[in-house]
Amino acid sequence: MHWSDALAIALAVGAGAAFLFGERALAAADDMRAIYWLAVGVVSLQAAVQIAKPGARA
């Protein structure tokens, strides 16, 4: 496995965890924390896909 694949997988796993935290915060009506974690999840997922794609451009 190429190291960039490992980094992409780690970022995707982190995105999943961030989405879970965000959803829990949203359910608990903690909106600021929810927005923070959901933003972390979206950015992590975006970074994971950009790193994994061999021909992608920024």
Added chain:
Amino acid sequence: MARGAPSQAAIAGGYAWAVTVAPTVWEHGASIVAVGAALVGLVALLASAAGDRLWGGRGRFVALWVFVLASGLAWLSSPAALRPMRIDAPRGVVGMAGWALFALASAAPALGDRQEPGRVIEDAPLEARNRFARGDAAYPLAGAAVALALQLVGWRVASPERALLVRLVALAAGLAIVGASAEIALARHAPRATRAWRARVRSAGGALLLLAGLALAGVLFASRG
């Protein structure tokens, strides 16, 4: 079950039946006429899809009308279940949408038979641009597991609006995770010479920088308590 137009109407009709007719007859005290009519309607709906090949379009037409009339009879036999206080607004809206979809799928199905089969040119199936290798199924499966885990959170929210928002966010996040995991799995088999790893990280530099900023902000907020 037949594929195509009959199935479309059956799926939409099944949805409408499940949302509007089934809850009416499930309630305690529903009359035997209501229960029987609901079951007859369901059987007629299944027959309309399965029997299209046997009886043709006319048989399907009759079966669909039996379904509609039997559903109407089930409602008429349980008038108490149709009182405004017994039907909540979301169920009423999705029920109306279900019957509208059923009407549309019955009258104007999106998939019909070929109009002029002689003009259709059969060709070889299109080649997929990318294929999953043997071990790649683990990626979308892991993504699906995360999407499923997202669906397990937030089912005890008291406010309906917030509960709906939580479900919506969970659905969107799950779809994003599944899509990204599939993209990562497919990208593993793309030619490696296309871009060096430095170029890859550089292309993701904006997202990584933003992520670092968010992490820093999180640490600062956490330290403030």
